[in-house]
Amino acid sequence: MFSDINLNKSKPIYIQIHNYIKEMIEKGMLPSRSKLPSTRELSKILNVSRNSIMKAYETLEDNELVYTLKGKGTFVSDIKVTLKDKWDINWSNKINDYAKLAEELDIIKNEVQYKKGMISFKSISPDESLFEVEEFKRAFLNRISIEGEKILNYGYAQGYKRLIDYLMEYMKSKGVNINNKDILITNGFTEGFDIVLSSLTQKGDTIICENPTHNTALKIMKLKGLNILGIDVEHDGLSIKKLKSTLQQNNIKIGYLVPSYHNPTGIVTSSEKRGEIYNIFKEHNVPIIEDGFNEELLHLGSHIAPMAAFCGEGNSIIYIGSFSKILFPGMRIGWILADKGLISILESVKRSRNIHTSFLDQALLYEYMKSGNFEKYLKKTRRFYKEKYELAVQLVAKYIPCEFIMGDGGLHIFTKLKGIDSRELLKHCYKKGVIFTPGDIFYTDGSGKDTLRLGFSRVSMEDMKKGFKIIGETIRYIKTSYY
């Protein structure tokens, strides 16, 4: 920078240097509080006497452009740099349709805001008081001492190998045949699903899914410009009849299913149905994206095999897993298990998006899980959430008149009211300090206006009682006011 000063015989050297630095400061090229080179350094760079530099600096200080800290150096003062003709861009004119839609569909911005003191049934995040931070700390200290520098430097797009190997074994233990399959680590389910759709679909393709289904998945499908066909959900899985007819009557690119602890209904598709569904998709040669969403939460002893187990050696199911619903969602780790060749392509897509998921986080998750902490933690959380689930079911039965209640466990229940618009209900409940998620955001076709999802993972049993009671009272109030 200073190397482009042109010193000549027109004025004293120190004045030229002073003027140059003054101009740099005023143009904003030497920011406030930045350190100037030492007098010795600059004298060397410019090949002039140190005295000239010192005089220049003194003059700058007299003009209050710089200040000196003894033993530290000379620094640029806090000067307001007024640049004439401010150049402003009207960014709202520059946003494209994709970004506009991302904002429209952003429920964090467009739904009721939580206020301190409210009872909120919106969240299905895990209860962090269950997190075993001491165990996690131990995992960190172990891993960091073994390979601290390595995991803090660049890693590989596919993921941290030990975690990949661990997850392959984990999926194998769930009955999935892992021959010719591989795993890509992603930033949670959300990124996994976004990568898969980005790589396999085009605008205008048709996707089939449960109705209702996971709202974030719906958002991503819409952002990709897909045509979404929803299949009604029954108490034990989607409607086989509707699935058959929809697949027959349409040209479907791919399917998206959430067989365990479905969001928002909380139901678990029976193993019988999983087999039927698999065979119907197979008949039409339509591959399936399975949202793993934690069979781990099953309250009974056995796991139900994921649909990915039904492939056997076949490769027609893309399984996206994540432990976010119960374990450390803040770290954003998920995985895609699929055909080896497909994973290789998705790895390149991942690399182009953000190179790789945090290696520190992957290594910590691996260390934490391999120490057997996960099983212990699971037992604890299952008990904890099972209690709340059972209470939720009781409370609905007691306070909330509804057409049905769905949910086999997990972190939330889903209910359909009798002839009441849930957003109307939400408005009134909001005034009484209770909020929940209206169910229409989960529907593919604008229906479900009388449904709501009640998440209880982060609500105390006491607040659950209070909150459900208020919802029930509000329903009665609405009924007597309007009907």
Place this chain on the structure above:
Amino acid sequence: MFSDINLNKSKPIYIQIHNYIKEMIEKGMLPSRSKLPSTRELSKILNVSRNSIMKAYETLEDNELVYTLKGKGTFVSDIKVTLKDKWDINWSNKINDYAKLAEELDIIKNEVQYKKGMISFKSISPDESLFEVEEFKRAFLNRISIEGEKILNYGYAQGYKRLIDYLMEYMKSKGVNINNKDILITNGFTEGFDIVLSSLTQKGDTIICENPTHNTALKIMKLKGLNILGIDVEHDGLSIKKLKSTLQQNNIKIGYLVPSYHNPTGIVTSSEKRGEIYNIFKEHNVPIIEDGFNEELLHLGSHIAPMAAFCGEGNSIIYIGSFSKILFPGMRIGWILADKGLISILESVKRSRNIHTSFLDQALLYEYMKSGNFEKYLKKTRRFYKEKYELAVQLVAKYIPCEFIMGDGGLHIFTKLKGIDSRELLKHCYKKGVIFTPGDIFYTDGSGKDTLRLGFSRVSMEDMKKGFKIIGETIRYIKTSYY
């Protein structure tokens, strides 16, 4: 699952239960080594005598379908489930053009592979032996004890607030006016750039950038279907003349510049030129994406203000920063500093992609930086890389005949050979155990075939001497062989 058994009077209960479980196992719905419910549990679920269950389990064990571990329970045996009619999808037929292109442009897959023992000048990753793992550990223990559970649970799309505030102050100290601006935390520069282009451009838009420029940025521009116009790079920044004419003759959507430690040339655009460039873009009302790429590496005492400082209160520059080039790239943390309204939209886009960047990582980076570690670490790394940079320059002068060498410091130098194709050179050097990055991947227009980037951040001084010598010898060999 077991709740859908239909027990009747046709056969003994224990046989019906046995058959049901056997079928589940054979269908793959009860995976190998999964635990069956305890006999007490299942007897309760099915409302039959515990004896019946025990007899069913014994029969299953006799048939080797399950095994019992005393005190632990009954588990499904390792049985190969043969599912008839394997269903395979030909995934290569299903990949769309975007994913195909991502793989074509993936240099990790398409460039020479490193073999153990080689001297590689490909990498510009930081040298991890400089990482202060003990300090990082301390940062972890501090932060975890303050808010361990919080940072491990879901966070916010915009980012971890303390880190955002810290970075706002950091940018302010570089001379950037932060009024009406905000920050979005991303997974490194790569995600930041991908999000910005995804939100502001459409296929067919024209983008202007330096030529050569950062190859990952080029990849992302191509993946977005942009028309790329490159402006020649001179020793102190891009060609003002070419910039003016290109902006005049074309309808440009946006510009992408790397003013400090440009990748691949390593040059630092002089502050004079930064001002000129800013004014030219302003004249044509074309906004600029500035790739921060670490002014911190500047070997002299002062920072050069980023171009974002030239806006003053204006909002026409989108600054994407990252500490990856020198600090913890494995954590994948970058940031976009831009107009407040624009950041709000980009936040929704970020949320739709992967909800948020790891809160654990953001909190750790914040804790590490606020303890003043960063300044100390910077001093150390500057000295370290400066030594290597100076050696690299000497070695090129000594061994490698070239048209020019570019680079003002940083982690690599860039050189143009005299009439030699650098991929040809690479082929020969590879046989002698030396590899580097051919420069053509950085060019927008297929030129640069005689250029190469030599990264030295992770090469010992001894290997630098060896490697440069071999490159020089190989050039002589090629010349004598062919000319």
